[in-house]
Amino acid sequence: MALPFQRAHARWPCDIAIELFRDRPKGPLFGRGILMDISLSGAFLRSEEALSVGSYYRLRVAGSADATEFPFRVAREGPLGDLKKRVIRHYGLRFELDTETEKRLRVLIDRLPREGTLEEDVRDRSTRGYWS
Numbered sequence: 071m072a073l074p075f076q077r078a079h080a081r082w083p084c085d086i087a088i089e090l091f092r093d094r095p096k097g098p099l100f101g102r103g104i105l106m107d108i109s110l111s112g113a114f115l116r117s118e119e120a121l122s123v124g125s126y127y128r129l130r131v132a133g134s135a136d137a138t139e140f141p142f143r144v145a146r147e148g149p150l151g152d153l154k155k156r157v158i159r160h161y162g163l164r165f166e167l168d169t170e171t172e173k174r175l176r177v178l179i180d181r182l183p184r185e186g187t188l189e190e191d192v193r194d195r196s197t198r199g200y201w202s
Contacts, residue, residue, distance in 0.1 A: 079109040082182050087132040090119055091139065102132065106160075108179060110172065112145065115161045123147050126166065131178065138174045141166045 086108065090101040103117030121127060121144045128139040148160030167175060 079111050081107045081109045081114075082179060083107050084182055086178075088115075088129045089132050090117065090121075091128040091130070093126040093128065093141070097128075103129075105129075108182075110165070110175060110179065112142070112162065112164045114148075115163055117159055117161070118156060120159060121147075121161055129163075136174065138171060140171060140175060 084105055084107060086105040088103050088105055089099050090103060091097050092100060101117060101119030103115050103119065106114045106116055108114075115121075115129075123144050123146060126141060126143050128141050130137065130139045142163040142165050144161050145164040146162040148162065150157055150159060165172075165175065
């Protein structure tokens with residue numbers, strides 16, 4: 071019998087516009103998307119862009135004064151959606167962060183509203199103070 075899936079970090083619902091870049095440093099912008107939820111280990115992305123499962127990319131929060139790019143690997147592809155005849159793709163992302171970039175991701179997550187997580191859990195899910 072398989073054990074139930076447990077996440078290492080709480081996933082927070084969000085609606086964050088992002089810009090997508092190929093894995094090359096300083097590569098050009100090639101697409102945009104929306105993060106539907108986010109955690110310290112990954113995120114769920116909705117985009118019109120076709121990404122390859124297992125490939126590496128970078129994302130940046132659109133319109134942010136902070137130019138931090140978060141590298142990620144596409145872990146899985148979800149079902150295709152049809153939003154008024156445009157193909158909408160869904161992807162599960164796995165962040166590939168160094169220590170400094172992880173700190174910046176924690177700041178981004180701390181700014182999200184705290185209505186609840188996507189998991190039913192009685193543990194304290196606040197990330198404030200989690201790493202201090």
